[in-house]
Amino acid sequence: MQRWAAIGGIVSLALVSAGAAPTNVTEAVPLQAISAILDLFKTYPVVGLGEGPHGNIEGMAFRLKLVRDPRFPTIVNDILVESGTARYQDVMDRFIRGEKVAHQELRRAWEDTTNPGTNWDKPMYEEFFTAVRDVNTKLPNDKKLRVLLGDPPIAWESIHNRSDLRRWNMQRDLHAVAVLKRESFPKGRKVLVIYGDGHFQGRGFKDNSLVNLIERANVKIFTLSTKYGDLIKLQPSVASWKTPSFAFLKGTVLGKKYYAQYYPMPPAPGWNTVLMENQFDGVLYLSPSPPTMTLMPASLCRDAEYMKMRLARLWAITTPRGSSDPAGDLRKLCADLTR
Secondary structure: OOOOOOOOOOEOHHHOOOOOOOOOOEOOOOEEHHHHHHHHOOOOOEEEEEOOOOOEHHHHHHHHHHHHOOOHHHHOOEEEEEEEEHHHHHHHHHHHHOOOOOHHHHOHHHHOOOOOOOHHHOHHHHHHHHHHHHHHOOOOHHHOOEEEEEEOOOOHHHOOOHHHHHHHHOOHHHHHHHHHHHHOHHHOOOEEEEEOHHHHOOOOOOOOOHHHHHHHOOOOEEEEEEOOOOHHHHOHHHHHOOOOEEEEOOOEOOOOOEHHHOOOEOOOOOHHHOEHHHOOOEEEEOOOOOOOEOOOOHHHHOOHHHHHHHHHHHHHHOOOOOOOOHHHHHHHHHHHHOO
16 A cells, blocks of 8 residues: 555645656666566665555566566565565464465455455465465475565454554554564565555655665665556656566666656655655566556455455444445445446
């Protein structure tokens, strides 16, 4: 999720000047994406890979290709994900190691995060965990990949309103970095961090964003943005790039564009003049078209226990007389999916 999307309205790009790059900067150059990302680990112990809009098919297809690359487990040790709650880290560890785990137990890892909605209920997230498990079947025990669940171990039985949930949400990035400090950094393990792009923004600000917290721990992180803005509009030559492509941002036409030309920004002072290269180190280009989004499966709409759980959580966070009705939106979605 975009960390500040809920703070308030969106800054219109009309408020941002054209952001044209100075004539003395070079164009961003495309590199073969998987090789380039794996090479980053020679210099950086942590690579932060933004997943773009949650649930986009192109982003997940790339992540699956990345972890299935035979070089990946020879370079990377841990994968920290936003899409799972640490309350079920032991369950995920057993599954990723190849042990038999009941699906009803495993699904709690992504269904019981601090997100009360359906973000992680899309089959692609379970598919990712299964892909890592499959990779591990071919590896010796001391080389097996580990998936770290970064979301705090929320106890939904104690959540009754928005204030209860907010206390957990305030811990999200703090908890993720605490996991890295305990499980990865002291052991010298290389980590791929897969989170929404918004968790990697905030450099130069006092915010406790994921990237700031990691860098304050004196750990180097390279952050990669996955497409939100139209890169072709920002640098026309991108139209000729093969997909997927990776490009460094520092000192390039893309890097010198305003951050708000990539992402809708909240009304915070100074955000309409922040350059993209000061927020992200690289960009991942997956498609010239807008991302293809997927939805939760219709089978969950027919699952009475699941719907009871999900609707109860959405009702708990609904503001009285509020303008939004998340529980009603889920019912409408299910009506469409099950027609």
